[in-house]
């Protein structure tokens with residue numbers, strides 16, 4: 228079990244992250260997801276190396292904790308993280324000991340993150356928050372940014388050893404929960420910038436401008452940002468981004484509604500004024516409740532605006 232790594236949550240991001248981790252480490256990997264098909268797909272992808280580096284499927288978080296000492300989780304939101312870490316007989320907390328080191332890369336409420344980590348630490352194990360930025364493109368290329376909240380710099384350094392297999396920038400943000408603060412601030416800005424780029428592309432196209440030309444101009448002008456340059460929401464401008472694949476894959480409207488909700492909640496709690504952030508939250512809330520849009524990538528705000536423009 229010593230130094231064996233376990234990975235829980237093989238979704239849009241976790242699958243690609245675990246893939247890089249497995250390829251770069253010279254050791255077996257323990258995996259768990261409630262979606263068994265995701266585990267099977269993962270193992271099938273690595274069938275040529277299984278004899279040297281086995282991949283073990285397990286059916287519960289506690290089994291991951293019993294078989295692995297380093298555990299990385301990549302789950303959708305706060306309730307999922309609470310469930311996997313703390314709730315029920317087969318949760319992680321019932322399997323950890325003083326050798327366990329838990330890294331949660333999911334984006335969750337910072338109060339939930341602190342609660343979960345502190346309960347694990349109370350059991351004698353170590354736990355940190357390390358949410359990520361960079362999307363599925365960064366997850367695939369192992370160029371993610373990890374924002375790490377950890378009780379000690381020793382914990383940060385230990386996490387870095389593993390996180391550097393999946394990311395390029397591993398940043399120590401401070402005490403537990405601070406990784407989550409950095410992450411929701413980033414995603415609030417991302418939501419605002421995506422809405423802005425989608426509105427801009429839609430306006431330009433409605434006025435008769437060629438979409439590719441407009442995107443090129445934006446990307447060499449002052450409007451340039453990640454949403455225009457790396458993840459443009461207009462279909463066909465960039466290959467391999469969700470907007471060019473019918474808005475499939477990527478970062479769902481449901482998850483963006485969740486992240487902006489976390490930002491709005493944090494703003495209320497800290498009495499901070501966030502006007503555009505609150506508007507972006509309402510837009511993504513709406514999209515996450517609109518039939519056909521829930522699971523689409525968050526760049527589908529362009530399609531939604533475009534549909535409205537034709538009414």
Ligand code: NAD
Pocket residue numbers: 235236237238239240241259260261262265301302303304307310311332333334335359360361362363477478479482486
């Ligand atoms: P996802 O929904 O695609 O994947 C989540 C995975 O967790 C799924 O495979 C699901 O089956 C599994 N899961 C859910 N509940 C479980 C449980 N109780 N036990 C075991 N497995 C369980 O989500 P994602 O897009 O990969 O995002 C994961 C996290 O990363 C989220 O917090 C998200 O906000 C954050 N994030 C996503 C992106 C992105 O571009 N998708 C980018 C940065 C951060």
